[in-house]
Amino acid sequence: MTNEKLIELQNIVLPVMRILTLIDQEMEKKLKEIPLGLIRKNATRMHAVCRFKRGPKGYTKTINDVKEVAIHPEALNEQWIHYARFLMYHEYLHAIGNIRHDSVFRELESRWPDEDAKNAGKEFGRYLRSKSAKWNWTCPECNKTHPRSRKSNGRYLCRICKVTLIDSPAGQTHQTQ
Ligand SMILES: [Zn+2]
Numbered sequence: 195m196t197n198e199k200l201i202e203l204q205n206i207v208l209p210v211m212r213i214l215t216l217i218d219q220e221m222e223k224k225l226k227e228i229p230l231g232l233i234r235k236n237a238t239r240m241h242a243v244c245r246f247k248r249g250p251k252g253y254t255k256t257i258n259d260v261k262e263v264a265i266h267p268e269a270l271n272e273q274w275i276h277y278a279r280f281l282m283y284h285e286y287l288h289a290i291g292n293i294r295h296d297s298v299f300r301e302l303e304s305r306w307p308d309e310d311a312k313n314a315g316k317e318f319g320r321y322l323r324s325k326s327a328k329w330n331w332t333c334p335e336c337n338k339t340h341p342r343s344r345k346s347n348g349r350y351l352c353r354i355c356k357v358t359l360i361d362s363p364a365g366q367t368h369q370t371q
């Protein structure tokens with residue numbers, strides 16, 4: 195079922211890359227041969243990855259060295275599917291030989307025609323952290339909440355109010371006094 199969603203993404207992303215003349219028919223065929231997968235469900239920092247086979251040091255990797263393109267499973271939810279398309283586009287840019295996030299890469303990345311998707315990374319990261327959070331660190335002054343995996347144990351201050359943050363278990367929507 196999941197794989198079907200990845201194929202659906204691919205069926206949107208590859209034609210756009212053709213329109214942008216980033217790939218030709220032959221490259222499209224090669225991209226289609228790359229196995230698609232999912233990254234760990236509880237990953238919060240990594241949103242997607244293009245995995246290459248190991249090669250000799252200093253060797254320039256090409257499309258033939260790609261082992262897998264993997265997307266975060268949470269990005270396949272309807273709410274984030276626009277971002278998932280952009281993630282796949284980003285990883286395919288790596289796959290076609292743009293290994294580093296250099297200025298060339300960023301320029302190519304910026305050609306993706308969905309502005310919301312291009313700016314969704316931060317919000318998606320926050321969404322993942324709040325999902326995996328066991329604790330909320332809350333400022334008793336301004337009520338700003340920071341979802342975290344560990345307790346703050348009185349070690350952190352609100353950046354704005356300079357007041358010690360209070361721990362409360364995550365999943366609890368109301369603050370208990
Ligand atoms: Zn990247």
Ligand SMILES: [Zn+2]
Pocket residue numbers: 333334335336337338352353354355356357
């Ligand atoms: Zn505060």
